[in-house]
Amino acid sequence: MPVKIKTYSIKERLSKVKVDQFGSPFSPENSFNFFVHSWPDILAAKQFKELVESIKQASFSQKPIILGMGAHVIKVGLNPIIIDLMERGLITALALNGAGIIHDFEIAYCGQTSEDVATQIETGSFGMAWETAEFLNQAIKKGAEKDQGLGEAVAEMIATSDFPYKNCSLLATAFRLKVPATVHVAIGTDVIHMHPQASGEAIGKTSLRDFYLFCSLVEKLEGGGVYLNVGSAVILPEVFLKAVSYVRNRGSKLENLTTAVFDFFRHYRPEQNVIKRIVGEKGKGYYFLGHHEIMIPLLAACLKS
DSSP states (O other), rough: OOOOOOOOOOGGSSSSOGGOOOOOOTTTSSSSHHHHHTTSSSSHHHHHHHOOOHHHHHTTTOOOEHHHHHHHHHHHOOHHHHHHHTTTTTTEEEEEHHHHHHHHHHHHHHSSOOOOOHHHHTTOOOOOHHHHHHHHHHHHHHHHHHHHHHHHHHHHHHHHOOOTTTGOOOHHHHHHOOOOOOEEEEEEEEGGGGGGGGGGGHHHHHHHHHHHHHHHHHTTTTOOOEEESOOOSSSHHHHHHHHHHHHTTTTOOOOOOOEEEEEESSHHHIIIIIIIIISSSSSSSEESOOOHHHHHHHHHHHOOO
16 A cells, blocks of 8 residues: 655755755866856855855954974975965965974975985984974074074074075075964974984974964964964864963963864864864865875965956
Protein backbone atom coordinates (compact mmCIF):
# COMPACT_ATOMS: atom_id res chain seq x y z
CA MET A 1 0.00 0.00 0.00
CA PRO A 2 1.41 3.43 -0.93
CA VAL A 3 1.95 5.69 2.07
CA LYS A 4 0.59 9.20 1.96
CA ILE A 5 3.20 11.91 2.50
CA LYS A 6 3.04 15.67 2.58
CA THR A 7 4.74 17.45 -0.30
CA TYR A 8 5.33 21.02 -1.35
CA SER A 9 6.54 22.90 -4.41
CA ILE A 10 10.29 23.23 -4.81
CA LYS A 11 9.60 26.84 -5.77
CA GLU A 12 8.43 27.51 -2.22
CA ARG A 13 11.37 25.75 -0.58
CA LEU A 14 14.35 27.62 0.87
CA SER A 15 17.38 26.54 -1.19
CA LYS A 16 21.03 27.27 -0.48
CA VAL A 17 22.17 27.61 -4.09
CA LYS A 18 20.64 29.72 -6.88
CA VAL A 19 21.71 30.35 -10.45
CA ASP A 20 22.46 33.99 -9.78
CA GLN A 21 25.28 32.76 -7.54
CA PHE A 22 26.88 30.73 -10.31
CA GLY A 23 30.22 31.55 -11.85
CA SER A 24 30.73 32.45 -15.47
CA PRO A 25 33.38 31.41 -18.00
CA PHE A 26 36.45 33.60 -18.33
CA SER A 27 37.65 34.82 -21.71
CA PRO A 28 41.29 35.85 -22.26
CA GLU A 29 40.27 39.25 -23.64
CA ASN A 30 38.59 40.17 -20.34
CA SER A 31 40.38 41.88 -17.46
CA PHE A 32 41.59 40.17 -14.32
CA ASN A 33 38.93 42.09 -12.43
CA PHE A 34 36.31 40.37 -14.58
CA PHE A 35 37.96 37.04 -13.78
CA VAL A 36 37.57 37.62 -10.05
CA HIS A 37 33.94 38.64 -10.41
CA SER A 38 33.31 35.57 -12.56
CA TRP A 39 33.81 33.29 -9.58
CA PRO A 40 30.74 31.74 -7.95
CA ASP A 41 29.27 33.61 -4.97
CA ILE A 42 29.38 30.36 -3.02
CA LEU A 43 31.50 29.08 -0.08
CA ALA A 44 35.24 29.81 -0.31
CA ALA A 45 35.01 31.85 -3.51
CA LYS A 46 32.46 34.17 -1.92
CA GLN A 47 34.52 34.39 1.28
CA PHE A 48 37.71 35.12 -0.66
CA LYS A 49 36.05 38.05 -2.41
CA GLU A 50 34.73 39.29 0.93
CA LEU A 51 38.25 39.21 2.38
CA VAL A 52 39.63 41.11 -0.60
CA GLU A 53 37.02 43.82 -0.10
CA SER A 54 37.75 43.96 3.65
CA ILE A 55 41.46 44.50 2.97
CA LYS A 56 40.73 47.17 0.36
CA GLN A 57 38.37 48.92 2.78
CA ALA A 58 40.95 48.73 5.56
CA SER A 59 43.50 50.34 3.27
CA PHE A 60 41.04 53.06 2.23
CA SER A 61 40.18 53.73 5.89
CA GLN A 62 43.85 53.65 6.91
CA LYS A 63 43.29 50.76 9.30
CA PRO A 64 46.08 48.24 9.94
CA ILE A 65 46.59 45.28 7.62
CA ILE A 66 48.94 43.02 9.56
CA LEU A 67 50.61 40.05 7.90
CA GLY A 68 51.70 37.39 10.38
CA MET A 69 53.67 34.76 8.50
CA GLY A 70 55.70 31.63 8.94
CA ALA A 71 59.08 31.22 7.26
CA HIS A 72 57.75 28.79 4.65
CA VAL A 73 56.16 31.78 2.93
CA ILE A 74 59.65 33.12 2.24
CA LYS A 75 60.94 29.74 1.11
CA VAL A 76 58.34 29.43 -1.63
CA GLY A 77 59.49 32.65 -3.28
CA LEU A 78 56.85 35.17 -2.21
CA ASN A 79 59.05 38.04 -0.99
CA PRO A 80 58.70 40.17 -4.15
CA ILE A 81 54.91 39.86 -4.04
CA ILE A 82 54.73 40.77 -0.36
CA ILE A 83 57.14 43.66 -0.90
CA ASP A 84 54.90 44.99 -3.66
CA LEU A 85 51.90 44.90 -1.31
CA MET A 86 53.91 46.71 1.37
CA GLU A 87 54.88 49.42 -1.09
CA ARG A 88 51.22 49.84 -2.08
CA GLY A 89 50.05 50.14 1.52
CA LEU A 90 48.15 46.86 1.33
CA ILE A 91 50.31 45.43 4.12
CA THR A 92 51.03 47.89 6.91
CA ALA A 93 52.84 45.67 9.42
CA LEU A 94 54.76 42.38 9.48
CA ALA A 95 55.00 39.77 12.22
CA LEU A 96 57.46 36.90 11.78
CA ASN A 97 58.53 33.90 13.79
CA GLY A 98 62.22 33.35 14.52
CA ALA A 99 62.81 31.32 11.39
CA GLY A 100 61.58 34.24 9.31
CA ILE A 101 64.66 36.35 10.02
CA ILE A 102 66.92 33.42 9.09
CA HIS A 103 65.50 32.88 5.63
CA ASP A 104 65.05 36.61 4.99
CA PHE A 105 68.70 37.25 5.94
CA GLU A 106 70.04 34.40 3.82
CA ILE A 107 68.10 35.59 0.78
CA ALA A 108 69.48 39.11 1.24
CA TYR A 109 73.02 37.94 1.96
CA CYS A 110 73.59 35.43 -0.83
CA GLY A 111 70.35 34.94 -2.76
CA GLN A 112 69.64 31.42 -1.49
CA THR A 113 68.17 29.68 1.56
CA SER A 114 66.51 26.47 2.84
CA GLU A 115 69.08 23.74 3.43
CA ASP A 116 68.42 20.01 3.02
CA VAL A 117 67.63 19.12 6.63
CA ALA A 118 67.46 15.36 6.09
CA THR A 119 70.99 15.32 4.68
CA GLN A 120 72.56 17.90 6.97
CA ILE A 121 71.15 16.48 10.20
CA GLU A 122 72.99 13.18 9.67
CA THR A 123 76.38 14.84 9.98
CA GLY A 124 75.46 17.42 12.59
CA SER A 125 75.93 20.23 10.09
CA PHE A 126 72.29 21.34 9.99
CA GLY A 127 72.02 25.01 10.92
CA MET A 128 75.77 25.53 11.14
CA ALA A 129 76.27 28.21 8.49
CA TRP A 130 78.54 30.69 10.25
CA GLU A 131 77.33 33.83 8.44
CA THR A 132 73.70 33.31 9.45
CA ALA A 133 74.60 32.85 13.10
CA GLU A 134 77.19 35.63 13.21
CA PHE A 135 75.24 38.38 11.47
CA LEU A 136 71.90 37.69 13.13
CA ASN A 137 73.13 37.14 16.66
CA GLN A 138 75.30 40.24 16.49
CA ALA A 139 72.39 42.29 15.16
CA ILE A 140 70.17 41.05 17.99
CA LYS A 141 72.76 41.90 20.65
CA LYS A 142 73.32 45.32 19.13
CA GLY A 143 69.57 45.85 19.03
CA ALA A 144 69.28 44.97 22.72
CA GLU A 145 71.93 47.56 23.54
CA LYS A 146 70.01 50.18 21.56
CA ASP A 147 66.62 49.20 23.08
CA GLN A 148 65.34 48.11 19.68
CA GLY A 149 62.91 45.35 18.95
CA LEU A 150 64.28 42.24 17.30
CA GLY A 151 62.58 43.00 14.00
CA GLU A 152 63.93 46.53 13.84
CA ALA A 153 67.43 45.38 14.79
CA VAL A 154 67.65 42.79 12.02
CA ALA A 155 65.87 45.04 9.53
CA GLU A 156 68.36 47.83 10.11
CA MET A 157 71.30 45.44 9.78
CA ILE A 158 70.11 44.17 6.40
CA ALA A 159 68.93 47.55 5.11
CA THR A 160 72.24 49.29 5.86
CA SER A 161 74.40 46.44 4.54
CA ASP A 162 75.93 45.93 1.12
CA PHE A 163 74.25 42.54 0.71
CA PRO A 164 73.66 41.97 -3.02
CA TYR A 165 70.05 40.80 -2.70
CA LYS A 166 68.75 43.05 0.07
CA ASN A 167 66.13 44.40 -2.34
CA CYS A 168 64.45 40.97 -1.92
CA SER A 169 64.39 41.25 1.88
CA LEU A 170 61.07 41.78 3.66
CA LEU A 171 62.78 43.28 6.69
CA ALA A 172 64.98 45.65 4.69
CA THR A 173 61.88 46.82 2.84
CA ALA A 174 60.03 47.30 6.12
CA PHE A 175 62.94 49.41 7.40
CA ARG A 176 62.96 51.49 4.20
CA LEU A 177 59.19 52.05 4.26
CA LYS A 178 59.00 52.48 8.05
CA VAL A 179 56.59 49.54 8.22
CA PRO A 180 56.61 47.99 11.72
CA ALA A 181 58.16 44.51 11.70
CA THR A 182 58.06 42.33 14.79
CA VAL A 183 59.74 38.97 15.43
CA HIS A 184 58.41 36.47 17.95
CA VAL A 185 60.94 33.91 19.07
CA ALA A 186 60.71 30.65 20.99
CA ILE A 187 64.17 29.92 22.40
CA GLY A 188 65.61 26.74 20.94
CA THR A 189 63.46 26.64 17.81
CA ASP A 190 65.88 28.47 15.52
CA VAL A 191 69.28 27.36 14.22
CA ILE A 192 71.06 30.51 15.40
CA HIS A 193 70.33 29.51 19.01
CA MET A 194 72.78 26.61 18.66
CA HIS A 195 75.74 28.94 18.18
CA PRO A 196 77.92 30.39 20.95
CA GLN A 197 77.19 33.93 19.76
CA ALA A 198 73.53 33.58 20.81
CA SER A 199 72.48 35.62 23.82
CA GLY A 200 69.30 34.52 25.54
CA GLU A 201 69.18 37.86 27.30
CA ALA A 202 69.32 39.82 24.04
CA ILE A 203 66.89 37.53 22.22
CA GLY A 204 64.41 37.69 25.07
CA LYS A 205 64.70 41.45 25.54
CA THR A 206 64.27 42.32 21.86
CA SER A 207 61.51 39.79 21.20
CA LEU A 208 59.55 40.90 24.28
CA ARG A 209 59.84 44.48 23.08
CA ASP A 210 58.39 43.32 19.77
CA PHE A 211 55.50 41.62 21.56
CA TYR A 212 54.41 44.92 23.09
CA LEU A 213 54.82 46.67 19.73
CA PHE A 214 52.68 43.94 18.19
CA CYS A 215 50.03 44.50 20.88
CA SER A 216 49.90 48.19 20.00
CA LEU A 217 49.33 47.26 16.36
CA VAL A 218 46.64 44.72 17.22
CA GLU A 219 44.82 47.34 19.31
CA LYS A 220 44.43 49.49 16.20
CA LEU A 221 42.61 46.69 14.35
CA GLU A 222 39.36 47.78 15.98
CA GLY A 223 37.03 49.38 13.47
CA GLY A 224 37.89 47.47 10.33
CA GLY A 225 41.51 46.34 10.51
CA VAL A 226 42.66 43.01 9.08
CA TYR A 227 44.98 40.36 10.51
CA LEU A 228 46.30 37.64 8.18
CA ASN A 229 47.97 34.51 9.52
CA VAL A 230 49.83 32.86 6.65
CA GLY A 231 51.70 29.63 7.24
CA SER A 232 52.22 29.77 11.00
CA ALA A 233 50.65 26.83 12.81
CA VAL A 234 51.71 27.52 16.39
CA ILE A 235 53.89 30.52 17.29
CA LEU A 236 52.01 33.42 15.70
CA PRO A 237 48.50 32.15 16.49
CA GLU A 238 49.56 31.89 20.14
CA VAL A 239 51.16 35.35 20.09
CA PHE A 240 48.05 36.83 18.45
CA LEU A 241 45.76 35.29 21.07
CA LYS A 242 47.85 36.73 23.91
CA ALA A 243 48.02 40.12 22.21
CA VAL A 244 44.23 40.24 21.88
CA SER A 245 43.81 39.31 25.55
CA TYR A 246 46.35 41.95 26.58
CA VAL A 247 44.62 44.63 24.52
CA ARG A 248 41.16 43.79 25.83
CA ASN A 249 42.46 43.64 29.39
CA ARG A 250 43.62 47.22 29.00
CA GLY A 251 40.12 48.37 28.03
CA SER A 252 39.90 48.09 24.25
CA LYS A 253 36.88 46.20 22.93
CA LEU A 254 38.57 44.92 19.77
CA GLU A 255 35.44 43.36 18.33
CA ASN A 256 35.07 44.82 14.84
CA LEU A 257 37.94 43.31 12.85
CA THR A 258 38.62 40.76 10.13
CA THR A 259 40.97 37.81 10.43
CA ALA A 260 42.03 35.20 7.92
CA VAL A 261 44.21 32.10 7.89
CA PHE A 262 45.99 30.79 4.80
CA ASP A 263 47.59 27.35 4.98
CA PHE A 264 47.74 24.07 3.11
CA PHE A 265 46.46 22.06 6.10
CA ARG A 266 43.80 22.97 8.62
CA HIS A 267 45.48 23.43 11.99
CA TYR A 268 43.91 23.66 15.44
CA ARG A 269 45.58 26.80 16.79
CA PRO A 270 45.09 29.07 13.78
CA GLU A 271 41.43 28.11 13.59
CA GLN A 272 40.84 28.63 17.30
CA ASN A 273 43.21 31.51 18.09
CA VAL A 274 42.87 33.58 14.95
CA ILE A 275 39.23 32.97 14.07
CA LYS A 276 36.83 31.23 16.46
CA ARG A 277 38.02 32.64 19.80
CA ILE A 278 38.64 36.14 18.49
CA VAL A 279 36.15 37.68 16.10
CA GLY A 280 32.90 37.33 18.08
CA GLU A 281 29.61 38.48 16.60
CA LYS A 282 30.79 41.71 14.97
CA GLY A 283 34.01 40.48 13.37
CA LYS A 284 34.63 38.05 10.51
CA GLY A 285 37.09 35.20 10.21
CA TYR A 286 38.07 33.11 7.20
CA TYR A 287 40.15 29.96 6.69
CA PHE A 288 41.55 29.22 3.23
CA LEU A 289 43.36 26.04 2.27
CA GLY A 290 45.88 25.90 -0.56
CA HIS A 291 49.55 26.20 -1.37
CA HIS A 292 51.02 29.57 -0.42
CA GLU A 293 52.80 29.90 -3.75
CA ILE A 294 49.38 29.89 -5.44
CA MET A 295 47.06 31.48 -2.89
CA ILE A 296 49.13 34.53 -1.95
CA PRO A 297 49.83 35.63 -5.56
CA LEU A 298 46.11 35.18 -6.19
CA LEU A 299 45.22 37.33 -3.18
CA ALA A 300 47.74 39.98 -4.23
CA ALA A 301 46.40 40.06 -7.78
CA CYS A 302 42.84 40.42 -6.50
CA LEU A 303 43.85 43.30 -4.24
CA LYS A 304 45.49 45.11 -7.15
CA SER A 305 42.72 44.45 -9.68
